[in-house]
Amino acid sequence: MSLPDVVIIGGGVIGCAAGYELACAGMKVTVVERDGIASHASGYSYGGLYPTWGAGIPGPVLEPAKQALDLHIELYPRLKAETGIDFELRQVESIALAADEAGLPALQKDCDWQISQGFDAETLSSRDVYGMEPSLAPGLAGGLLQRTHYELDSYKFTSALARGIEKHGGNIVRADVMALAGSRDCVTGVKTRTGSVMSGGAVVMATGPWAGSTPEAAPARESSALPLPSLPVKAVKGEILRMRLPGMDFHHRCGMYGRNVGRKPDGLVWIGTTEVVDNFDEQTTAEGRDFIFSGALKYAPKLADAELVQQTACLRPVAVDGLPIVGPLGSVEGLFAAVAAGKKGVLLSLVMAKWTSALVLGKRDAWPLPPELSTARFGL
Ligand SMILES: Cc1cc2nc3c(=O)[nH]c(=O)nc-3n(C[C@H](O)[C@H](O)[C@H](O)COP(=O)(O)OP(=O)(O)OC[C@H]3O[C@@H](n4cnc5c(N)ncnc54)[C@H](O)[C@@H]3O)c2cc1C
Incomplete structure (x- = not known):
């Protein structure tokens, strides 16, 4: 044929x-x-x-x-x-953080659901969380560790x-x-x-x-x-910060308040993101940078020592x-x-x-x- x-x-x-x-x-x-x-x-x-x-x-x-x-x-x-192109696929461990005790039931529910679906997940005590990421802000109540997560370039x-x-x-x-x-x-x-x-x-x-x-x-x-x-598709803009931060922090991808922080194979710590319906504008913005950074800083104060290397913006294609x-x-x-x-x-x-x-x-x-x-x- x-x-x-x-x-x-x-x-x-x-x-x-x-x-x-x-x-x-x-x-x-x-x-x-x-x-x-x-x-x-x-x-x-x-x-x-x-x-x-x-x-x-x-x-x-x-x-x-x-x-x-x-x-x-x-x-x-x-x-x-x-x-001959290595796009660096690898398994990662993500931690969804709970700011306080009130956030724990939702993490437990999500954990139970993930396990019922065959995903590899477990809840973490506050002590576990600090054992994995010692520089996180004090006072966190716990987290949800997710291992059925991968990343690539x-x-x-x-x-x-x-x-x-x-x-x-x-x-x-x-x-x-x-x-x-x-x-x-x-x-x-x-x-x-x-x-x-x-x-x-x-x-x-x-x-x-x-x-x-x-x-x-x-x-x-x-x-x-x-x-x-x-x-019926619209453009939803998202920005990401790539930061240089010496040390070993954020080898686990951590997330809270809609901001995620994780270290990439290039050694930089990437932090995202925003969601703005902004026509087809792909420019980075000071507002986007400040929104991402201020939210992440609340649970990852070590980022105050980080240097901004690159800020990117691009458009997600989203159906109605x-x-x-x-x-x-x-x-x-x-x-x-x-x-x-x-x-x-x-x-x-x-x-x-x-x-x-x-x-x-x-x-x-x-x-x-x-x-x-x-x-x-x-x-x-
Ligand atoms: C900040 C951010 C973070 C994201 N993180 C993740 C993530 O962690 N995991 C994940 O799975 N997804 C993620 N996404 C979503 C993912 O990036 C998109 O869903 C995906 O890239 C969309 O791919 P696409 O090929 O549909 O669109 P695009 O990458 O936009 O490609 C469409 C292409 O079509 C071309 N084109 C359009 N019209 C024409 C034409 N008339 N003639 C010729 N060429 C044309 C454009 O130039 C463009 O190159 C993220 C998105 C954003 C914004």
Whole structure:
């Protein structure tokens, strides 16, 4: 059987993961990216693979999140060997902290739930917490230790997926997609800002937060061009601080008051984050820096000695109901979406890639897509 080519719009982690999966299945893949591979959220995320919490957990995202973590652990040695890029996947220990006794029942409840789901978790006494992270502020009542947590470098991971696509015969092309080529019934490729057409029997929209904005100059008047659909996705900005702090603190990722502090393999302590619906602004802000730092300082006073090395900002793609959007788009044959992974795009990338590949290849049963995450729920 000869497989059609596939064009993927967007070179973030979702587009590259879908492209890698399809390229491994024997398809000729072209990823079209206007700015650069991993040049937005996929290159500046925290890189956490935490299946224990998030939108749709507990709920329809729980099982996919577990599957995704297994896929990451399985893929890591293979993709590293295939591409020569070590994206530093590793297990981490996270501690959710309780400021006082009133916070302990919620941690116990979360712990019981995590264990019932097969996650490795245990509650910690105050003494345990200080034994693990001695420099934390005095007076903490305890914590929840979570071991089914992994992290990776999401810039290197996305780059490895892109290189893997090329190794399997695919292409990465720098261009701004303005419209779809084809008719109202059937897509035949994409049209770029310069007017060139890239042909494909299937097109996957993996345009992250920009899935919610149709390009301004879509040449919809041409009969052979269709505007890119506008999906119910918004951009939610998040900022992260990377700080130099000599010593051994924060080898466990600690979290409280919505701020998380953890040491990365680069030796820096990363602290996140903010959540601001801010159109498509990707600039860092003094307000973001102060919000993150002041919140973390309340439980991690040692950070007063730290030096700010880098501050980053990027945009999460978030659907109106907070859940990923995957599946065919309308009655246009050959057009698919894989967007809106929200705070979990790095984790969910590999399972979203499995669903997308199964749909493109016409093998839905190989990786059944939960209906709650399907394009169909919005009537798309
Ligand atoms: C501060 C922060 C921390 C995060 N931490 C984590 C974490 O710990 N764990 C986790 O799993 N997730 C995390 N995330 C979420 C994760 O980063 C995102 O869900 C994920 O990167 C989204 O990937 P994407 O490929 O959908 O979008 P993007 O990375 O935004 O990629 C979309 C790409 O499409 C391109 N594009 C758009 N339109 C066009 C067009 N018309 N033509 C050509 N190219 C186009 C863009 O240039 C862009 O490169 C975090 C996010 C933020 C903001």
